[in-house]
Amino acid sequence: MTLKTLTKDQFNEFVNKLIASNRVVGVKEKEKKFFVFDKLEDTAELRLDYDVAYLSPRKYFQPPRETLLKFTTKPNVKAEPVVEAKPFILLGVHPYDMKAINQMTTVFTKDNEDTNYLARREAATIIAIDPQTATDWSFWPWMNATTVDKGWDLFITDIGDAYVDEIGTDKGKALLEKNAQATDATNNQAAKRDEIRANLKNLCKQDRAINVPANDIGALVAKSEDHPVWEENAEKCYSCGTCNQVCPTCYCFDIREDLNLELTGGERVRRWDGCLLQDFASVASGENFREDRANRFRHRIMRKCTYVPQIVEDDLACVGCGRCSSQCLPDIADPVKIINKLAEGK
Template identity: 35%
Template sequence: MELYKIDEKGLAEAMARVMEDYRVVAPVEKGPKHVFDDIEDWSDARPMAVGTVLPPKKYAFPQRETLLRFTLTGETPEAEAVMDDTPVVMAGVHPCDIAGLRCIDHTLAGRHFDEHYGARRMNAIVFGFDCMPDEHCFCTSVGTLKAESGYDLFFTPIQTGGFVIRIGTPRGRQLFEKYFQHAEGAGVYEESLEADFRQRKAEAVTAHIDAPVDDLPEVYQESMDSEVWDKWGAVCFSCGSCSLVCPTCYCFDVQDRVSLDGSEGRRDRIWDACTLPDFATVAGGHDFRPTAPKRLIHRHNRKFNYQQERYGEPHCTGCGRCGRSCLVHINMVTVANELIAEQKGEEA
């Protein structure tokens, strides 16, 4: 794969040109946190900021979107699908969130193709950036330290200043050739600097799951009756935050909004969360996951058991967002390690 390099000034000039033609979103400061938001000046972007409150998934799968509009006035109701295929450049997508998009693709753009998601996703241009972990990140435990694919362009900071650039798609090459005139060819030296950054990143990860990721489905299958779930379920608020910030969660509700005179309306899709009470309540009022421990078992098994068995990779990317957002410090690493320790007969 060809390698290029660009300095900070060249990158800013390239992004200014990209912004003339595209909607560009990137992590920006919001009080003490970072959020993905629209930018009009590259100096506002913090592309290496770790732990944006919500992942960039929200541009392909928004918190609320209108799926269709309908009228009820004629002899037969009429409905028209609402599709959004506006291109958006997502700059500052880290390897864990690139993996998160792939996980959502498994579900919404795989065997069952969701056209609303597909339209947005195909027009979501990914400018990946490498990053340094905080204490919540555990990418080294789940295979997301490095992005092998899933990006159009990928930028890795190097010690001599600027970034090494990798091109991941034909679309990425077109964008690179059109906008990145200040980039130069890079060679073995820059490749070693790129490897050096990744090595330092791996060494900076402090949270680790105490078992190979391939062993986790069995760990979770054997742990359905573990007291670990009761322990954490007893303090869980069932607030749903962990699910709502997750780059791989895709549960949603569908609601119809009809005008007061009943003549027209729209159908919206909004995020939902399996950790919220009543999520699993069905017609007749039966709730098949009525307690917090049962809801936690379900969520954690979705990440390291059910989806991992089905798609061949964990549906937890190690981004650490659920741990950052949980008021009672429930996080994937602690829970996994307690289950692993319990199975080994160690004190949890």
């Protein structure tokens, strides 16, 4: 493990240099306590003390809408693939969002490689950071998402008067060497980083605890198919899909062909989809395999806790960011409340 240090002034200079010659995406405060990942124009905009960004950085790897190919039908039938992937630096990714990106990379690599996703993943240089604050809804410590050991190129930790920088890849090393005068971290600085990491779990409120060990959640959810919690919660569900849209581990999409009015050509377009939306499981014949709201509601939690873990090496596909819990108007989407309910009397 290689640990370097940058003073706060050196770090600001580092970010200035990155912004001057790269597309840098970092966290900004759009409104009071409302943080978003967005293109940085100036180092002063960067808020590394954010608690959670409204949307995860998923949108930079899987845009809400993208063109996959352009085609013509007249005078000739022709199709050209479209792959848009420009190099960028993603600065300030919390471990839970990094875990979600790693899961997406596995999903979009296994069996069928997704050219568009992988091109954008390859184009990204990721600088992760240990959180300094958490929201009232965060519960990442109980979902094994306090730390993440891969996916990032650099990992920084604010130790007060400086940042300790761990180098994860050659890309990260080259970025640091080219743009900063980092020195080797001292033993004291490394120890300070360890101490901060050991206390990260205390940033989240204890009333957000899940009363089952993370490794047992999958089995608990799998045997709860007939639990009344699905019907009870689904009665209040608007099928708005917000819990899907804000989730860093949701990656479902819909693909359609948009033809121009002359019917001479068009685009194949991919858009975000969401399993809570009424037509998510509709197929061409008109059949809807999950017409019932409770089925859709249950599917989301089953997917997070039992289906996707089979693809991503037993990682839970909920990383405890709390976004769905905070954004669901009828307050029914919270995985903590649902899993704890399932655990009652088990």
